[in-house]
Amino acid sequence: MTNEQKNQIATLRQKGCGYATIAQALGLSKSTVTSHCQRNNLGGMKSSTTTPVAPDKKYCKECGKVLMQLSGRKESKFCSKDCRVKWWNSNQEKVNKKAVYTFTCTFCVKTFTAYGNSNRKYCSHDCYIRDRFEGGETV
Numbered sequence: 001m002t003n004e005q006k007n008q009i010a011t012l013r014q015k016g017c018g019y020a021t022i023a024q025a026l027g028l029s030k031s032t033v034t035s036h037c038q039r040n041n042l043g044g045m046k047s048s049t050t051t052p053v054a055p056d057k058k059y060c061k062e063c064g065k066v067l068m069q070l071s072g073r074k075e076s077k078f079c080s081k082d083c084r085v086k087w088w089n090s091n092q093e094k095v096n097k098k099a100v101y102t103f104t105c106t107f108c109v110k111t112f113t114a115y116g117n118s119n120r121k122y123c124s125h126d127c128y129i130r131d132r133f134e135g136g137e138t139v
């Protein structure tokens with residue numbers, strides 16, 4: 001094996017090529033390439049650079065932490081309430097474009113927007129309470 005071939009093997013390994021591919025490209029036998037790589041610490045490179053990801057694992061959309069899914073429960077996308085709030089805050093613009101509905105408050109007649117078609121009648125909980133308990137009494 002020439003020095004040039006050795007260099008080429010190292011380069012190709014760094015690009016993530018398999019032993020067979022390298023052997024073919026350089027006209028060497030696969031076992032020659034394999035033993036050369038193992039002797040020169042070029043062996044495990046491919047598998048160590050790509051961390052295998054278990055397909056059933058879910059990650060928090062905000063912080064990327066692995067989520068513990070409880071079977072039977074609704075699948076959550078966040079590891080915690082904090083992350084959910086953070087994500088929603090930073091993605092509000094996107095969310096807003098998707099599905100924001102405009103409503104008119106039954107009590108104060110102010111228009112307000114809410115995410116999703118939730119059939120809201122009041123702009124705030126306050127208005128809801130006031131309409132329910134004071135509504136009939138105001139002249």
Ligand SMILES: [Zn+2]
Pocket residue numbers: 060061062063064065078079080083
């Ligand atoms: Zn998180």
Ligand SMILES: [Zn+2]
Pocket residue numbers: 105106107108109110122123124127
């Ligand atoms: Zn209101």
